[in-house]
Amino acid sequence: MSVFIVGFGAGIGAFLRNELTSLSQKIKVDFPIMTLLINIVGAFALGIFTAHIHNGSLLLFLGTGFCGGFTTYGTMNMELSQLWFQKRFVRCFLYFALTYIIGILGFVVGINL
Amino acid sequence: MQKLKTFLIIFIGAFIGSNLRYGESLLFKTSSGFPYGTLVANLSGALILPFLIHYLQDRFHLSSKMILALSTGLLGSYTTFSTFTADTYRLYQSGSWIMLITYLTITIVGGFICALLGNYLAASRAFVDYAERGKD
Numbered sequence: 001m002s003v004f005i006v007g008f009g010a011g012i013g014a015f016l017r018n019e020l021t022s023l024s025q026k027i028k029v030d031f032p033i034m035t036l037l038i039n040i041v042g043a044f045a046l047g048i049f050t051a052h053i054h055n056g057s058l059l060l061f062l063g064t065g066f067c068g069g070f071t072t073y074g075t076m077n078m079e080l081s082q083l084w085f086q087k088r089f090v091r092c093f094l095y096f097a098l099t100y101i102i103g104i105l106g107f108v109v110g111i112n113l
Numbered sequence: 114m115q116k117l118k119t120f121l122i123i124f125i126g127a128f129i130g131s132n133l134r135y136g137e138s139l140l141f142k143t144s145s146g147f148p149y150g151t152l153v154a155n156l157s158g159a160l161i162l163p164f165l166i167h168y169l170q171d172r173f174h175l176s177s178k179m180i181l182a183l184s185t186g187l188l189g190s191y192t193t194f195s196t197f198t199a200d201t202y203r204l205y206q207s208g209s210w211i212m213l214i215t216y217l218t219i220t221i222v223g224g225f226i227c228a229l230l231g232n233y234l235a236a237s238r239a240f241v242d243y244a245e246r247g248k249d
Contacts, residue, residue, distance in 0.1 A: 003132050010131030010190040011124035018123055018185050039194040046195040047202075064135055067195040069127045073220075074158040074192035075184075077228035081163060084225075085232065099194075100221060107198035 005057055009065015013042075017070050031091060032079040035072065036099055040106045042071035047110020122178055126186020134191050147212050148200040151193065152219060158192035159224045163231035168238050 017038055024034035046067040053059045076099055083092035138150030162184060170180055197220055204213040 002135070006131050006135045007128035010127040014127035014130075014186050014190045015120050015123045017189065018119070018181075021185075042195040043198040046199055050199060063199075064138075064196070065131060068134065068193040069131050069190035071194035071196075072189040072192055073155045073194045073197060073224060074162040074188045076194065077159040077224040078162050078166070078231075080225055081228035081232055084229065096221075096225070103194060104198050104201055107195070107202055111202065 001057075002060060005061045006065045006068075009061040010069025013066040013069030013071075017072065032076075032083075032095060035076055035079060036095065036102075039071045039076060039099055040102050042067045043103045044106035044110040045070075047107040048113060051111045051113065119181070122182045123186040126182035127190035130187035130189065130191035134193060145212070146203070146207065146209070148196075148204075148216060151196050151200055152216070152223075155192045155197065155220060156223050156227050158188050160227040160231045160234075162188045162192075163228055164235045164238075166235075167232060168235035171239070172242065 020038060021034050046063055049059060049062045049067065053062065076095075080092055080096060083089075083095060134150070134154040137154050138148075141149035141153060143149065165183060165188070166180070169175065175183070201213065201217060204216060
């Protein structure tokens, strides 16, 4: 049963991530702003869910499933490596720092809200 | 209709990817509370993703639908950022400073190195294939 709860949550989360990322490709910004926003919002949402949802299955669906599928670490590091190979070191460092600092803060704010 | 197709392609990939991560989190559960599961999923995913995009895609002539399922769906959901922030907060709350610093360092530095390595691996594999084709 857990397999379906996690899988359904992640399926919806990943689709939403793809919709947002495709949307951002129409706006020409030379920075992976959408993955950054997705990871921050996802961490914030997981904080809220962790603090307020006490039903184990629902938390598995929204947390491990939805937030886990919505946020991504693989794409973020791939984008970082691309910026690195393009020798855009300032952008690379900025993306690096903003993701980790605001991302962790997002979760902390969410769980204490 | 196109939207529904995209949804199903990503959904299937994400269904598998998230459950691999979930399985690993259960498999690597230890009494110390160190999140080995998230770490293994994130680092391996960060290594495989550039290798998939820059090597496997060409090598096996993977269709754009297949790539969407494997990269955005499977690997995107196999790796996670939100759980990493939750793990970090949990280690901070429990006051396990050594585990916290170890986890942060391996995640932050290790993921980046894995992604670089994935790119290099893809380039070197592609070069070997190219050189071998040249011999025929």
